[in-house]
Amino acid sequence: MKSEYFNKQDSLLKIIIIYTVLIVMAIISIYPLLDIVKISLRPASSLFTSDLNIIPKNFTLKNFETALFVRPYGTWLKNSLIVSLISTVLSVIFSITAGYAFSRFRFKGRNVGMLSFLLTQIFPAPMLLLPTYILLRQFGMINHYLGGIIPYIALAVPFSVWILKGYFDTIPRSFEESAYIDGANLFQVMTQIMLPLAMPAVGVVLLNSFMATWNEFVTANIVFTDTELHTLPVAIFNMTGALSADWGIFCAACLVTAIPVIILYISLSKFLIGGLTLGGTKE
Amino acid sequence: MTGKKSMAPYLLIAPAVLVLLFMIGYPLLYGVNLSFTNMNLMHFRNYTYVGLTNYFSILTDVEFYTTAWRTIVWTVINVFFSVSFGVLLAILLNRKLPGKNFLRILLMLPWAIPQYIAVLTWRNMFQAQYGTIDILLNKLGITGVAWLSDPFWTFIACIITNVWLGIPFMMVIALGALQSIPGELYEVALLDGAKSSQKHWFITLPLLKPVMVPSLVISSVWTFNMVNVIFMMTGRTGDNQTQILVSRVYRDAFTYFNYSKAATFSVIIFLILAIFASVFIKAMKGGEGVYD
Secondary structure, eight states: OHHHHSOTTOOHHHHHHHHHHHHHHHHHHHHHHHHHHHHHHSOGGGSSOOOOOSSOTTOOSHHHHIIIIISOHHHHHHHHHHHHHHHHHHHHHHHHHHHHHHHHOOOTTHHHHHHHHHHHHHSOGGGGHHHHHHHHHHTTOTTSHHHHHHHHHHHHHHHHHHHHHHHHHTSOTHHHHHHHHTTOOHHHIIIIIIHHHTHHHHHHHHHHHHHHHHTOOHHHHHHOOSGGGOOHHHHHHHHHHSTTOOHHHHHHHHHHHHHHHHHHHHHTHHHHHHHHTTTTTOO | OHHHHHHHHHHHHHHHHHHHIIIIIHHHHHHHHHTTBOOSSTTSSSOOBOTTHHHHHHHTOHHHHHHHHHHHHHHHHHHHHHHHHHHHHHHHHSSOOTTHHHHHHHHHHHHHSOHHHHHHHHHHHTOTTTSHHHHHHHHTTOOOOOTTTSHHHHHHHHHHHHHHHHHHHHHHHHHHHHHTSOHHHHHHHHHTTOOHHHHIIIIIHHHHHHHHHHHHHHHHHHHHTOHHHHHHHHOTTOOGGGOOHHHHHHHHHHTSOOHHHHHHHHHHHHHHHHHHHHHHHHHHHHTOOTTO
């Protein structure tokens, strides 16, 4: 009976210990989420209480109403969508072409090029932020969608190029060669043959780029200083900035923003994790 | 066809390369240039070159060394705990266990929650008196931990938050690596009479190493450069004693508008990371080929 469900070598005591550790860690990992649920359901009058119940006694949805309809949540959502979607689509297009070139062509500067793409990952954004800010300011892109879109493309491109290059490497060249013989040009080969074959990797890259830009705070915080242009991360951070932070409204806004992302991540996690190792086997 | 082909790769990589040159290459050079000037909010347009003055003033300031040391402590503690917990959980999950998929999803949640929301929630939980953690500690009879007002405890709070954020990534990577270890190795070890602990020490950990080392390097760099957690925990004007190098740069530049000093800091951080990365890449090459 026991051996059907558990490893044969695992004794009962060992199984109990394993479950205890896993359950304690699972509680720790979900607790903060439960904490936001709890606070978002509290009426403003009982915000400061040492009650630890998840569903408060006098629970209310007023905070959600305020967060979504009194505050300009729609505007922030629109800003986030514009900046994330445009930068994701452009960065994926640039990455497909660059990844394809690195995979299929042997050209002067190829190795240096690929290495520099990798190096941009080793030295990430925060150090480049100040010069970037001054640069964007000189181009008049502060408080302009472009001031978010262009840095986000640069943020997403290096990782995407590497993933896509690795995946293209695993597709046999014979597919394209026969197409070239039939008289197809480079553009047709890429869009009609390579792109459909590379869909799993393109999916990973799309999702990863979208998430990275959707949740980005550090750049958005300095570029979008105008309340009208805040993206969701900046808007939510600023809800806590005021002296009398209204944690109930803050938590309601957090929940509404986080739940779709969490569902998307968890439901696609197998796909995402598999994708991270897609190109890993080949050079 | 051949003539067209030789131009094709350059045209294909051009958009990506141009964006990176504009957003990474140029800012890098601009930042180095800025570090030799006195640009700040008062001298935004009429700045002058001041040579190595900024470097001298930073490198002779004791605070630079305490901040650098704090950054190293921060990175080592965070990476150590997230890797240890991540590998431990992966080993526990890598067996037949009813309900394990459900537990795995719960354990991955910190990775799925948008990072800024997670950090701000932790900050709320660390609030004095009405924060969840204070309430729990009070019930255990521990009082008077000034989480967000005492710099030392603020720093501890940042570490707890960051470890919590870092565990799932390590767990997922380690779990993937564990599943790729051939089961026969363990069966042979079992036949040879190996105990469970020996099994992990002599088979699991050496085989995890090649997968974990790159993730270790990446997460060290991420942790070293973690602005989000520190900045959001401590606010716009956070205490000097809780800052790490990058959060210091972020604050100097965007709260105090001291551009040239922040740029100098950035160049110094860049050099530290470059040395770290090159040492590590060398060390990594020594670790390849465990199956040989």
